[in-house]
Amino acid sequence: MKVSLSWLKEYVPIQMTVSDLADALTMAGFEVEAVIDRYAYLETVVVGKVKAVLPHPNADRLKLCRVDRGNDTVQVVCGAPNVTVGMNAPLALVGTALPNGMQLEASVIRGEHSEGMLCSEIELALGVDGSGLMLMDEDLQPGTPIASALRLDDFTLEIGLTPNRPDCLSMMGVAREIAAIQGVKMTLPAFDMPAAQGDITAMTSVTIQAPDHCPRYSACLLDGLTVAPSPYWLQERLRSVDVRPINNLVDITNFVMLETGQPLHAFDFDHLAEHRIVVRTAGQGEPFTTLDQKERLLADHMLMICDGQKPVAVGGVMGGLNSEIEDTTTRVLIESACFDPISIRRTSKALGLSTDASHRFERGVDPDGTLFALNRAASLMAELGQGNLVDGIIDEDYRSSEPPVLSLDVDATNNLLGTNLDRDRMGSLLSSIEFGVEKDGDAGLTVKVPSFRVDVARPQDLMEEVARLSGYNQIPTTFPSLPSEGVTPLPMMALRNQIRDILSGFGFSEAINYSFIGADACDRMQLVEDDPRRLHVPLLNPISEDLAVMRTSLIPGVLEAAQRNISRQQTELRLFEIGKVFFPREGELLPQEKEMLVACWIGAADKAAWHAKERPCDFFDIKGTVEGLSLVLGIGGLLFKALPDDGCSVFRAGHTAQILHNDDVVGQVGELNPAVVDAFRLKPPVFVFELDVEVLARLLPGTRQMAPIPRYPSTTRDITMIVDQDVESGRVLETAIGFKEALVEDVYLFDVFVGDPIPAGKKSLSFRFVYRSAERTLDDESVNTIHQDLTHRLIADVGAALPA
Known part of the structure; x- marks a missing residue:
């Protein structure tokens, strides 16, 4: 928005210099981007007195004029019909940039030198008369700058208005603000309606x-x-x-x-x-x-x-x-x-x-x-x-509403702005820009908003007006109060960061995706019709059709990230993402949010080297990642229970386990259904785990205690048993740990065998028990007695048999 200083003076007396006015407007919220002297181009135009007028020897309509420019006399070729000896007229000197864009230079016109130009009103943009030279007062001294002689003094201010101030897209609007800054009244233009x-x-x-x-x-x-x-x-x-x-x-x-x-x-x-x-x-x-x-x-x-x-x-x-x-x-x-x-x-x-x-x-x-x-x-x-x-x-x-009437709390305004203004001061500030103000109670104001302020609709808008009218530079600068003690991070944030560190240490890279997915993601994941993950929260204004709904699973985003990496020849991938999924709530505007963790492993578990062959990743690698994560987090007792063939359509039948902790479902781990892999333009096998972070947070130990390195040596005993092939080794381990024998430090599976001489439909499981005492060195006799008792109890509980 451009405003002219001389035009503004028709509505408000301006008592400030143009630079001070620009600063004051800027501090009131109207950034003055430029101040332009409108008559700067007249700097090299002076009053010239014509001393002599001679005919041009080579042109009938031109004359040679000797013009006094104050310190000397120059020759000017002029064709104006009203040029006469003794008159004063504007003389544009060499170097003048005229309003029409012409740059005046010394020239030769019809064989005669001309060192300037005598000008008309229209040539200097000072009027509309172009019929002859502009006549000036004969008492003016030659060489006087014409801007000074004619008292031409005007500036144009270029103001960068914010979109919420349409009232100042006018001279009257800016004049109203200047009047408020100076504490004077604005005068509306006066006019009479004709008959x-x-x-x-x-x-x-x-x-x-x-x-x-x-x-x-x-x-x-x-x-x-x-x-x-x-x-x-x-x-x-x-x-x-x-x-x-x-x-x-x-x-x-x-x-x-x-x-x-x-x-x-x-x-x-x-x-x-x-x-x-x-x-x-x-x-x-x-x-x-x-x-x-x-x-x-x-x-x-x-x-x-x-x-x-x-x-x-x-x-x-x-x-x-x-x-x-x-x-x-x-x-x-x-x-x-x-x-x-x-x-x-x-x-x-x-x-x-x-x-x-x-x-x-x-x-x-x-x-x-x-x-x-x-x-x-x-x-x-x-x-x-x-x-x-x-x-x-x-x-x-046809208007149906009136400008609002708002209540302004003085104390709330001062608290928000960091000021200490009293009610009378706030009222006078608002009144200065034509708001109707009345006192309300002991510490309030009732403010009627004028119709031209279409941007003011709530008390906070009035507080902004108080701030800018009192001057943003008048608000004292304060520093925030910083407590000396450290701030404890939120538990979920701390867990999220810990999970990132652990998985990064396991060689996984974090993927960060949009919280939006395509509506077809559920079909690509082969979800059954009644799966709750098919209930999406749609977006009113989606970025694209591929990002039209809020995600209910992190799996699509990670698989899309994997596909983009593989298309760029990054074929060995370990990716994870931790973030929220969203489910609609009946009768609620906002969705239900749940924190989830997903990771996928594609390609080799061990790369080929001179001493070993490449080994592709398998179910036990991704399962081991979950176990390693739980171990570092301090969460024990996780049980991996095989899902039935129809237990999860996302994962491959028979290659998936549900992760449990007592009665809590922690998540799932396994190989993806080949149909899902194909839908995301990948090649099998793809191994994935999905964990509920909120459940993990509940399972975190309250405190973790350090234990000293054992002083006494351990001893081991093995058990080999024959069980049905559908018996899970995890169930056997859970049973063994459940005996809670004080001297058993650890139990783990170290061998699985299927085939001759093991009967068909059976398998051999070998477990190693680690025994240790914190008080003494164990002797073989006591360990053998305990181990024999545990063996009989374990075989009986899991329905196993000893090998022949």
């Missing part, structure tokens, strides 16, 4: 068919107008903010928009079919040619301003080519409306069409400001266009 004649209701009408898109539409009518160039003051105002003048009628609509922030549109009344306005939404695919001469296809959500037969403007964005102001226009209908910001934003984005009007409408304009802007424009058109105002105004108002 009116006729009756507008007999000549035109406005029908709003889409009040949700256009809650208010105001219009007035003028006739007998003359289209002509705008007067210099109006052109100067527009040029000061880089707006190109067009003609008096169009320039007035731009001027009032820049002044008030309310976009206007002027229709040629004689081009409106049936001389009426209809506000409706467009038909899907309806064509329309805008003022930029481009045909656009409209959508059914776009607001259109129509006459009795056809569209004449895209509401709030741009007018149509079929109703623009022309040189022959004599009757004008002025539109001043309030449109729905969301509707305008959608239309502008869809059409790729951004204008000054849409920029304001899509941020929100003052719904109470339509009539003021309309009357301001009508009075100027009647004056500058020498026309007549038709009596009456059409004002269709």
Whole structure:
């Protein structure tokens, strides 16, 4: 947003230097990105006194002028008809950059040297007269800079506004803020409405068919107008903010928009079919040619301003080519409306069409400001266009709400901002920008929000106003209170980090995936129809179709990561991911969240080397990873129970175990179903475990105690037994440990054998018992007695037999 200092002075007396004003606006929340001296180009233009005028020897229409520039006299070739001896006129010296872009240099014109240029008003952008030299006061001293001689002093401030401040997309809005900064009152522009004649209701009408898109539409009518160039003051105002003048009628609509922030549109009344306005939404695919001469296809959500037969403007964005102001226009209908910001934003984005009007409408304009802007424009058109105002105004108002009235707690405001402002100070700050303020109780304020502040809707917005008006630089700087003692991390966070460290130590790499997966992930995982993981939480605005629902399992993400790695020839993979899965809850907006851990192992367990062959990973490698993880975490007593063939469709039948701890299901481990592997474009075998981290957290030991290294030696005894092939070694170990023999330090399986001479359907399991005492060296007789007793009990409990 660009504002002119001289224009602002029409509404508020500015008592600060331009640099101080820029700093003050910045500290009030309006970042001044640039301060531009509008007349800097006149630095090398001085008052020149014509000392002599001689005919040019080689051109009838040119003259040789001797011009005093203060310290010396230069020769200038001039063709102006009004140049005379003794006159003062602007002299542009060599090196001047003129407003038209020309760089002035010493030159030879028709054989005569010219060391400057005598200028007209239009050549210096100081007026519209280009018929002759600009006449200056004869009392001015030659060589005086023209900016000083004419008291030309104006700056343009370029302000970077945030989208929530549409009220400051106008001169009056910025002037209001300056008035508050200086503690003075802003003056609204004064104007008199001309005498009116006729009756507008007999000549035109406005029908709003889409009040949700256009809650208010105001219009007035003028006739007998003359289209002509705008007067210099109006052109100067527009040029000061880089707006190109067009003609008096169009320039007035731009001027009032820049002044008030309310976009206007002027229709040629004689081009409106049936001389009426209809506000409706467009038909899907309806064509329309805008003022930029481009045909656009409209959508059914776009607001259109129509006459009795056809569209004449895209509401709030741009007018149509079929109703623009022309040189022959004599009757004008002025539109001043309030449109729905969301509707305008959608239309502008869809059409790729951004204008000054849409920029304001899509941020929100003052719904109470339509009539003021309309009357301001009508009075100027009647004056500058020498026309007549038709009596009456059409004002269709469908608004259903008033600006909010909010309560502001003084103590809560100070606590939030870190300030110590009293109630009176807060009230005066808000009153300075035209908020209605009344005291409420002992420590509160009731604040009525003005209609032009469409961004203020809650008490926190008022607190922000207090902060910026009092000055962000006035808020004291404090440092956070840092406790000297260490902060204990959350238990789940500590466990998560510990799991990462353990698995990284086991050679696994962490995968980090989106919490979203494709809706087809359940089918690719071969889940049965009643599996709860098929109940997804859908996303309202997914990134892509492949990321349309919240994940209910981490397996798809890890397998996708594995596939991407394998496609890049990384064929030996150990990946894990720890994160949340999400399940819908009936009657609840937010889903149920559960922390899970998944790891997969693909490829070799041991690579080929000079002393060993490559060994592919198998079920026992991934199972050993789970056992190693539980061992480091201090969780004992995990039981791996084989699942039946139909126990889990994700895993391969007969190659999967459920991980249990007493009555808790910790997770599953095994080889993936080949159909699942194929669906994720991998090659079998793929081994995976999936653990419930929340269950692991419950199983963590409260404290872990250190034990000294044993002083006394251990001794071992073995048991070999024949059992049915479906008997799990883990069950045998669990039974042996369950005896709780004090001298048994450890029990582990060290051999499995199937085949001759073992009977069919049987297998041989060999276990090693480690015996040790913390108090003495064990003798063979006592160990043998204990071991024989344990052997008989174990064989009896598991239904085994000793080998023959």
